[in-house]
Amino acid sequence: MTVYGSLHSAFGPQHWWPATGSEEMIIGALLTQNTNWKNVEKALSNLRRNDLLSFHYIIKTPLSQLEKMIKPAGYFRQKSLRLKTLAETIIATGGLDSLDLLTTLELREWFLRQSGIGPETADSILLYAFKRPVFVIDAYTLRICRRHNWLNDKDNYRKAQEFFTRKLPLKVDIFNEFHALLVQIGKNFCRTKKPLCQECPLEPFL
Structure with missing residues (x-):
């Protein structure tokens, strides 16, 4: 939750998914x-x-x-x-x-x-x-987790999902926001090539 708090402070609410229904x-x-x-x-x-x-x-x-x-x-x-x-x-x-x-x-x-x-x-x-408490794993999330040694390179989708489910309260709003915040990190800082680690809000957690 410390990581979640840092990301929420850095980016604010994401209001994801952008859809009317x-x-x-x-x-x-x-x-x-x-x-x-x-x-x-x-x-x-x-x-x-x-x-x-x-x-x-x-x-x-x-x-x-x-x-x-x-x-x-x-x-x-x-x-x-x-x-x-x-x-x-x-x-x-x-x-x-x-x-x-x-x-x-x-x-x-x-x-x-x-x-x-x-x-x-x-x-x-x-x-x-459907507002079910299921944590979404994408390429951004896997990359961030591996670079921070939260997961190893062999851990798959299921292992990553279990990691977040174990660490977080089982709440839809938190799963929603956390996933969207990790996407922001993946897009803007934790890039595949030339990651901006020193500028990243998650740098203290490396």
Whole structure:
């Protein structure tokens, strides 16, 4: 929690995930795979402008039109098909309210069974759309943890997730903020090449 406090003091509240509702958040989670958020924002803006930030409307939209809308996010053919399939599957199960009745483990397993959804995307959806206390691990988090010797190079996603779950109070708001704050460190200081360690708020913890 000392690390969390230092990051919160340095960056302030992050208000992540930037979405107006759970459906938009889930759509964004699929679009952000293998691209940066600026590209996702362009794709989301296209969808919003055409009133397509809804599973029902995505289902009704021809695949070719959906591809054009999300093209800025890259891999648009693959992502449009996955997005359409996921929207259809969620609606067929009774919608998000129906899925929300599942336990956290059941919900995670359900999303992991869907095409194109791996642990990071599934956990992002659980944390930000369903408000479940599941810590999201991404490349930034792993890099920071390894450089600070909180984890070793062989530790995988599950080990990293267990580390944060063990160290932090099991609270959605803390998991939410901490993950977003680590992303700020990864983007601005703990870079793959030429990290800015001396300027980093986490430098005292090295």
